[in-house]
Amino acid sequence: MHTPNHLLSFLALWCLVTSPLYAQGGPRPTDLGSADLPVGEPGIAWHTTWSSAWHEAQRSNRSIMFVAAATQCGGVPGVF
Amino acid sequence: MGGDSTRQIIARMEELSDRYMPKETGRAPLLQDFDSFRQALNVAAADQRVLVILQGAEDELERAKETLRPIAWSGGIIGRFHYDCSPEPNWTSTISGLEDSPGIHLVQPGQFGTEGVLYQSLPLDARPEEIRAVMSRANSHYAANTEQKVYASHVAEGRKNGIYFAGAVPYGEDRDADGEIDHRPHENRRTPRQ
Numbered sequence: 001m002h003t004p005n006h007l008l009s010f011l012a013l014w015c016l017v018t019s020p021l022y023a024q025g026g027p028r029p030t031d032l033g034s035a036d037l038p039v040g041e042p043g044i045a046w047h048t049t050w051s052s053a054w055h056e057a058q059r060s061n062r063s064i065m066f067v068a069a070a071t072q073c074g075g076v077p078g079v080f
Numbered sequence: 081m082g083g084d085s086t087r088q089i090i091a092r093m094e095e096l097s098d099r100y101m102p103k104e105t106g107r108a109p110l111l112q113d114f115d116s117f118r119q120a121l122n123v124a125a126a127d128q129r130v131l132v133i134l135q136g137a138e139d140e141l142e143r144a145k146e147t148l149r150p151i152a153w154s155g156g157i158i159g160r161f162h163y164d165c166s167p168e169p170n171w172t173s174t175i176s177g178l179e180d181s182p183g184i185h186l187v188q189p190g191q192f193g194t195e196g197v198l199y200q201s202l203p204l205d206a207r208p209e210e211i212r213a214v215m216s217r218a219n220s221h222y223a224a225n226t227e228q229k230v231y232a233s234h235v236a237e238g239r240k241n242g243i244y245f246a247g248a249v250p251y252g253e254d255r256d257a258d259g260e261i262d263h264r265p266h267e268n269r270r271t272p273r274q
Contacts, residue, residue, distance in 0.1 A: 034231065039228055040226075056109050059105060073231070074239065077244075
């Protein structure tokens, strides 16, 4: 996995939110194509609960990169 | 995102990370987990990754988590899977091919993350080499048999088929600040349009 050096100093925490992106002026669902990353290739290894991210940040003394995302679009799941 | 914005973000991240000196603990980071199996399956579908589920009695589970920890963060495995430990009761009802029993279960998420298919189960005390090998095979199999998701058509198909994920918080925003969620841009306007 080719991880930029600046990301190695951070711990990636990703949090689920419910507001669709387009409600905040983001892209409409019809504007979205596919992810750049092919299926099976490595992406970011997110911590997916605050608890594990917090404990890991304390354990390794790294700051947290907090990202909020929704895994649904208009209630349709299985999509970012 | 423009090049200038990206550079600014990276510069800011470097500035922040310089304030901390990462500790060399000699151990792999903690294993990731989710708050619920339902959420884990949804995320695995969205990211198009195989979901690794650990189920069992607490002591066995802790040992399995320790075994899995260095594997999860190692080359060839990192960033390719999601993990959920101790799924809630009845989680197996949405996974075909799975018996409700202790083990390390590798699940391929369905398109909408509302169901899945078991790839393989391993005992909680499986050897690390065996776990790694099965995980690698699961990832290859899933990648070879899964079409890259096109988000626009995914959402359109979901709407057409009435697929709906009820979240813990109602969808939408309170745009007019009346304390109620407005599900559509012009819903609940205080002053009707003339």
